[in-house]
Amino acid sequence: MPKASLTARALLLDMDGTLVNSDAAVERIWRQWAEGHGLDPDEALKVVHGRQGYASMAELLPDRPMELNHAENAEMLARETADVEGVVPIPGAAAFLASVADLPHALVTSADAALAQARMTAAGLPMPEVRITAESVGASKPDPEGFLKGAAELGFTPADCVAFEDSAAGITAARAAGTLIIGVGPRALPHSPDLHVPDLTHLEITAAPDGLITFRRRAS
Missing domain, CATH: 3.40.50.1000 (HAD superfamily/HAD-like)
Structure with a gap:
């Protein structure tokens, strides 16, 4: 306790x-990302909180080269920085x-x-x-x-x-x-x-x- x-x-x-x-901004952006990669958005959202984006991607797409995760993370950070609605x-x-x-x-x-x-x-x-x-x-x-x-x-x-x-x-x-x-x-x-x-x-x-x-x- x-x-x-x-x-x-x-x-x-x-x-x-x-x-x-x-949460509103995180869910908007990561749902779009998950759907674009053929993943269940609800399952993806169980992973992404608290981690850097590249680390979340590595968890969700374990067979993908890490350099792709870092490159895509840079794009995600730019989108997240621009989207502060909510x-x-x-x-x-x-x-x-x-x-x-x-x-x-x-x-x-x-x-x-x-x-x-x-x-x-x-x-x-x-x-x-x-x-x-x-x-x-x-x-x-x-x-x-x-x-x-x-x-x-x-x-x-x-x-x-x-x-x-x-x-x-x-x-x-x-x-x-x-x-x-x-x-x-x-x-x-x-x-x-x-x-x-x-x-x-x-x-x-x-x-x-x-x-x-x-x-x-x-x-x-």
């Missing part, structure tokens, strides 16, 4: 599904980011820098100063590289950090990195995060003078 509270010293924040609800903040995201503005935190997203900026702007959210995007890593979630780099950029060990995630790939990456995990939304719950909230309105954050940050799930 997820805990009701936990403590950490730094935050590693996924974007899509955690701060920003981009991109909105996760409930409570603005207040949440305001509450952690002076705390050590980093964005750790599978989006590239342009897509991250486009979606955060569309959702009306401030971009964290420290950010690990697709360009920052050599391997996509569920590989832990992004979270390890985020912790290092903030000057903390992974064990001192809590990762906020919504997807199976992201939670697997955070667990492999050795961070605590707060799961946000329905996709996260089946993957046993340390603490789970339906959205960010259900989370209370308090910071002690010694830098220890406590996260509590608000009672429904």
Whole structure:
């Protein structure tokens, strides 16, 4: 069972599904892609959340050369960056980011820098100063590289950090990195995060003078 509270010293924040609800745009673009490759769109959508596009393609088309996945991923990123219709903040995201503005935190997203900026702007959210995007890593979630780099950029060990995630790939990456995990939304719950909230309105954050940050799930 997820805990009701936990403590950490730094935050590693996924974007899509955690701060920003981009499901409408993701589903539009990936349904078209799946249909174009003769795949079941509903099955494809079970794979794509949390991963970089080329990694999703490799899962869905395992016999295809990786260079084709990278080339097509570049096209997909351009389409996703241009299509922000329906991109909105996760409930409570603005207040949440305001509450952690002076705390050590980093964005750790599978989006590239342009897509991250486009979606955060569309959702009306401030971009964290420290950010690990697709360009920052050599391997996509569920590989832990992004979270390890985020912790290092903030000057903390992974064990001192809590990762906020919504997807199976992201939670697997955070667990492999050795961070605590707060799961946000329905996709996260089946993957046993340390603490789970339906959205960010259900989370209370308090910071002690010694830098220890406590996260509590608000009672429904």
